[in-house]
Amino acid sequence: MFSDFDFGVIQRSLPYLIKEGLTFTLTLTALSTIGGVILGTLIAMARLSSYRVLQVAGAGYVNFLRSLPLVLVIFWFYFLMPYILQWVTGASSPVPVGAFASALITFTIFEAAYFSEIMRAGIQSIPRGQPAAAAALGMNYWQSMWYIILPQAFRNMLPVILTQTIILFQDTSLVYVVSLPDFLGAASKVAQRDGRLVEMYIFAAIVYFIISFFASWLVKRLQARIAIIR
Amino acid sequence: MSYNWNWGILLEQSPEGIGSYLYTLWLGLQWTMLVAAGAWILALAVGSVLGVARSLPGRWFSPLATAYVEIFRNIPLLVQLFLWYFVMPELLPRSWGLWVKQLPNAPLYTAILGIGLYMGSRVGEQLRAGIQALPRGQMMAATAIGLTVPQAFRFVILPQAYRIILPPLTSEFLNTIKNTSVALTIGLLELTARARAMQEYSFQVFEAFTAATVLYLLLNIAVTFAMRLIESRVAVPGLGVLKK
Numbered sequence: 001m002f003s004d005f006d007f008g009v010i011q012r013s014l015p016y017l018i019k020e021g022l023t024f025t026l027t028l029t030a031l032s033t034i035g036g037v038i039l040g041t042l043i044a045m046a047r048l049s050s051y052r053v054l055q056v057a058g059a060g061y062v063n064f065l066r067s068l069p070l071v072l073v074i075f076w077f078y079f080l081m082p083y084i085l086q087w088v089t090g091a092s093s094p095v096p097v098g099a100f101a102s103a104l105i106t107f108t109i110f111e112a113a114y115f116s117e118i119m120r121a122g123i124q125s126i127p128r129g130q131p132a133a134a135a136a137l138g139m140n141y142w143q144s145m146w147y148i149i150l151p152q153a154f155r156n157m158l159p160v161i162l163t164q165t166i167i168l169f170q171d172t173s174l175v176y177v178v179s180l181p182d183f184l185g186a187a188s189k190v191a192q193r194d195g196r197l198v199e200m201y202i203f204a205a206i207v208y209f210i211i212s213f214f215a216s217w218l219v220k221r222l223q224a225r226i227a228i229i230r
Numbered sequence: 231m232s233y234n235w236n237w238g239i240l241l242e243q244s245p246e247g248i249g250s251y252l253y254t255l256w257l258g259l260q261w262t263m264l265v266a267a268g269a270w271i272l273a274l275a276v277g278s279v280l281g282v283a284r285s286l287p288g289r290w291f292s293p294l295a296t297a298y299v300e301i302f303r304n305i306p307l308l309v310q311l312f313l314w315y316f317v318m319p320e321l322l323p324r325s326w327g328l329w330v331k332q333l334p335n336a337p338l339y340t341a342i343l344g345i346g347l348y349m350g351s352r353v354g355e356q357l358r359a360g361i362q363a364l365p366r367g368q369m370m371a372a373t374a375i376g377l378t379v380p381q382a383f384r385f386v387i388l389p390q391a392y393r394i395i396l397p398p399l400t401s402e403f404l405n406t407i408k409n410t411s412v413a414l415t416i417g418l419l420e421l422t423a424r425a426r427a428m429q430e431y432s433f434q435v436f437e438a439f440t441a442a443t444v445l446y447l448l449l450n451i452a453v454t455f456a457m458r459l460i461e462s463r464v465a466v467p468g469l470g471v472l473k474k
Contacts, residue, residue, distance in 0.1 A: 067404070067450040069411035072422045072442060079435045083233055170306035177415060184309060197316045205309045212304035 006196060010203050013190040021186030022207075028103055028182065029169045035108035036168070037161060040115025045145065047116070048123055058116070065113035070174055077106040078178045099180045103172070111168050118160050122153030159223040166215050170208065183207070239434045240441060244427075251428050252441070258424030259445050265341045265420060266407040272346025273406060277353025281391075282383060284354065285361045295354065302351035307412050311344040315416040341413035349406050356398045360391035393464060400457040404450060421445060 010017075047058035065073070081102050082094035089095060126149050134144030154161075173184040181189070184204055191200035240252040248254065283295035302310070315337070319327040333339060364387060372382035392399075414423035425442035429435045 064447075067408075068443060068446055069408035069422060071411040071414065072425070072439065072446065075422070075426060075429075076439050076443075079429070079439070170304075173306040173308045174412065176308060184306070188312075197312075198320045201309065201312045201317050205305050205313055208306055208309055209301065209304045213300060216304070 005199055007199060009190065009194050009196045009199055013186075013194075013200075016190070017183065017186050020181055021183035024100065024181055024186075025169070025172050025183040028100070028107065028172050028175075029165065031104055032107035032111055032172075033161075033165045033168060035104070036111035036115045037119070039108060039112035040117075041119045041150065043112060043116035044119035044123055047120055062113045062116055065110055070110060070171055071177055073110050074103075074106055074174060074177060077109070078102055081105065099178075102178075103175050103180055103182075107168065107172065111164070111171075114164055115161065118157050118164060119153060121160075122157035123149060125156050126152050155226065158226065159219050162219045162222070163216070166212050166219070169215070170212060173208070233436065235437070236434055237437055239432050239437050242432070245431050246427075251432065251438075254424050254428065255421065255438075255441055255445060258419060258421035258442075259449070261338075261418065262407065262410050262420040263449070265338065265345065265410045265413060265418065266403075268342035269345035269349060269410070270403055270406050272342060273349035273353050273402075276347060276350025277357055278388075280350065280354025281357025281361060282388075284358045285387075286379075299351045299354055302348055307345070307348050307409055308415060310348055311340065311412060311416050314344045315340045337413060337416045337418040340416055341410065341418050345406060345409050345413065349402060349409070352402055352405070353399070356395045356402060357391060360395035361387060363394055364390055393466065396457070396461050396464070400454065400461075403457065404453060407449060407453065408446075 043058045043061055046054040047062075049055065081097045085091070085095035085097060086093065130148055130152070131144050134148040139147065172182055175182050176185050176188065179185065187200045187204040191197045240255075241250050243249070244251045244254050246254065248257075280295045280298060283291040284299075286292060305313075319330040321327075322330065330336070368386055368390070369382055372386040373379070377385065410418075410420050411422040413420060414426070419427075421442050425438040428438040432438070
């Protein structure tokens with residue numbers, strides 16, 4: 001069955017796959033996790049605030065993005081971004097956006113909807129006495145959020161955030177639909193150039209599996225370590 | 231913005247010659263719903279087997295089901311679809327591989343198979359959680375009154391577990407619908423692919439994607455509403471009290 005396989009193609013293309021592809025994928029995952037958590041936390045705070053407008057806007061953002069497929073959102077931003085930049089900068093024609101920047105903005109905005117649900121649960125898990133005590137000490141809203149609530153919420157939710165990051169890592173493979181050079185895109189490029197689809201796609205699957213599996217295992221260990229015994 | 235809006239484009243003929251652009255989007259929505267329905271049935275079947283297997287005592291069933299879940303959860307859906315579509319026919323015996331490649335509507339079957347098996351691992355995890363949420367006494371009482379283990383699952387455990395996990399199953403079904411869009415990479419002409427095609431033919435990017443977005447939102451609302459209806463239909467008065 002494997003007699004006419006050419007596993008040499010993997011070895012030959014490995015430097016390209018790792019230096020271009022995997023670097024793109026991992027950088028995109030890391031940066032959009034950071035961006036997504038920050039934006040998601042702000043949205044969660046908006047949904048939990050006492051202002052009706054902010055509540056509705058936050059809920060609308062989350063529900064809207066969560067009912068759309070990521071592939072469609074990737075297309076949206078891929079085509080929309082040049083026009084937005086033109087509008088912002090006042091240029092005379094749509095401004096071309098780099099592949100990486102386009103993907104990063106898309107994933108930050110899309111994943112923020114999911115991260116905000118996690119952070120909302122995290123903030124709600126903090127006992128009511130905590131913000132009350134912070135207010136009694138004379139802290140204002142931002143101080144009590146920054147010093148008291150968010151650090152605890154973040155710690156409680158860290159395993160869930162990291163699990164979502166693993167999902168995000170797998171989701172980045174979808175930038176394939178706009179031909180960006182992520183890991184799968186690079187593998188697919190080599191596969192089509194050399195006519196070695198079978199070898200390259202199996203190899204890509206194994207790499208994704210090993211990284212995700214190992215990361216999940218680390219998250220499980222972390223969860224056991226940081227769990228607060230109540 | 232220097233973009234020329236032209237909403238009338240939706241009613242113009244598409245160059246594929248089958249009707250207006252709006253009609254091609256409607257066809258895409260039908261494909262999306264067909265694949266989602268097929269994949270969901272497969273996912274429920276696979277997930278039920280996995281969920282039960284992971285709750286069984288013994289050395290064989292549970293690890294096998296765990297291995298399935300780990301493999302299908304840790305590989306991106308897109309890569310899985312590529313494996314089913316490009317790689318599997320090559321690994322089959324030659325004559326079978328040829329038969330698979332010549333199947334009409336191969337993307338349709340591949341999408342249902344790939345998405346169904348992928349979502350099956352997630353449904354299985356939900357069901358396992360639902361079964362674990364039941365008090366141990368349920369199983370004990372069932373076997374104490376003389377039910378065999380299969381009977382206990384059929385008449386006592388599963389009817390309760392499925393009711394518990396109905397809300398998460400709703401969101402898994404919505405995920406299935408959204409995941410059908412990944413199948414455009416293997417040539418399935420579902421809603422997102424139709425919007426993309428409309429954009430390429432007509433250059434009216436934002437009308438195409440706006441129309442697709444609206445259709446997805448409507449589909450979501452319809453499904454959420456239907457699942458709420460099912461939830462209230464199958465609810466057993468007082469069953470919630472049993473929890474804890």
